[in-house]
Amino acid sequence: MSRVLVLNSGSSSVKYRLYDGDTVVDRGTVERIGEPGGGPADHAGAVRQILTELDLTGLSAVGHRVVHGGRRFSEPVLVDDEVLAGIAELVPLAPLHNPANLAGITEARRVLPDVAQVAVFDTAFHHTLPESAATYAIEREVAERYGIRRYGFHGTSHAYVSRRTAELLDRPYAEVNTITLHLGNGASACAVAGGRSVATSMGMSPLEGLVMGTRSGDLDPTVVFHLRREAGLGVDEIDDLLNHRSGLLGLTGVNDMREVLSRRAAGDPAANLAFDVYCRRITGYVGAYYALLGRIDAVTFTAGVGEHAAPVRAAALAGLDRLGITVDPGRNDGSGDRVISPADAEVTVCVIGTDEEREIARQTRAVVAAEG
Numbered sequence: 001m002s003r004v005l006v007l008n009s010g011s012s013s014v015k016y017r018l019y020d021g022d023t024v025v026d027r028g029t030v031e032r033i034g035e036p037g038g039g040p041a042d043h044a045g046a047v048r049q050i051l052t053e054l055d056l057t058g059l060s061a062v063g064h065r066v067v068h069g070g071r072r073f074s075e076p077v078l079v080d081d082e083v084l085a086g087i088a089e090l091v092p093l094a095p096l097h098n099p100a101n102l103a104g105i106t107e108a109r110r111v112l113p114d115v116a117q118v119a120v121f122d123t124a125f126h127h128t129l130p131e132s133a134a135t136y137a138i139e140r141e142v143a144e145r146y147g148i149r150r151y152g153f154h155g156t157s158h159a160y161v162s163r164r165t166a167e168l169l170d171r172p173y174a175e176v177n178t179i180t181l182h183l184g185n186g187a188s189a190c191a192v193a194g195g196r197s198v199a200t201s202m203g204m205s206p207l208e209g210l211v212m213g214t215r216s217g218d219l220d221p222t223v224v225f226h227l228r229r230e231a232g233l234g235v236d237e238i239d240d241l242l243n244h245r246s247g248l249l250g251l252t253g254v255n256d257m258r259e260v261l262s263r264r265a266a267g268d269p270a271a272n273l274a275f276d277v278y279c280r281r282i283t284g285y286v287g288a289y290y291a292l293l294g295r296i297d298a299v300t301f302t303a304g305v306g307e308h309a310a311p312v313r314a315a316a317l318a319g320l321d322r323l324g325i326t327v328d329p330g331r332n333d334g335s336g337d338r339v340i341s342p343a344d345a346e347v348t349v350c351v352i353g354t355d356e357e358r359e360i361a362r363q364t365r366a367v368v369a370a371e372g
Helices: 043-053 081-089 098-111 124-128 140-146 155-169 222-230 235-244 247-252 257-265 269-293 303-308 310-317 356-371
Strands: 003-009 014-020 023-030 059-066 116-121 177-183 187-193 196-200 298-302 348-351
Touching: 003 043, 003 098, 003 356, 014 043, 014 356, 023 043, 043 098, 059 098, 059 356, 081 098, 098 116, 116 356, 124 155, 124 196, 155 177, 155 187, 155 196, 155 298, 155 348, 155 356, 177 269, 177 303, 187 269, 196 269, 222 235, 247 257, 247 269, 257 269, 257 303, 257 310, 269 310, 298 303, 303 310, 310 348
Parallel strands: 003 059, 059 116, 177 298, 298 348
Antiparallel strands: 003 014, 014 023, 177 187, 187 196
């Protein structure tokens, strides 16, 4: 099997990559789905457009990113009607993403009925979380009835980056303990012990954890009650506030870290505070995950901010020298996949470009090969 198409559907876009072996032969993104004057009317139309425009000669499989697999899907699966129904049942846990994923899969099955379709779940990598990490301390019966637990996200990114870290260190994946920091508009941290996720910052939804572009990250739940009682905000308004008007955007008016860094350099107090809040949160997670792992071999930055914002990398790890974690200023200012810690550092600090689509393609091939 050589040619695999990967469809990575977001809430308003579909990114695609066509692989021939390990080589990308076509790529692109259909954006502004459903927006007035924008792209296609819906995700089915976007996938239909992609499949119409690509040369799919010799296509062996299509790999689909699905955001939420709940407790049911712990690994990638070959799609059939039962799998589709299972993904649909999980829509309440991911109302913005699973419907888009479903629409894309359904359209791809219609257009390519003889091509294997594989669902790869963002949450699957985190099924190795111990129950003590996945369980929230609320009434057990309520949690079980409504599926309230930590699921974790960015799984394909954390899987890819932790594996690449082991390769960069020239060590077996099963022997390496890594803290991976996926810092983009969405952001999450993950503690990976020998290829297994044992802790991650995102929870039941992608809202928990690190400060993000528009999401608040960790928050006292009382804030929600206070906004309801004192400000009179409805549930949907609070949801919108915490997911779309918080994070860097809420603190500075912009959600792009490049702009925050530019304003900070110009002396903007709001940007300076936002930077400090953002980095302090990362520092806390790195320290906590070090304690949970007991020993770490590497801390790896990835995604847009993680790969390109040297000041964030330096500030996020500042003060962790006693743990053997430090950043070399000269190496930090470089580019590409690399080590940015001093040569004699106890813990290797890396920058590695994530490639979720390549990871989805790898998992897709593995599922189809296993099915024979």
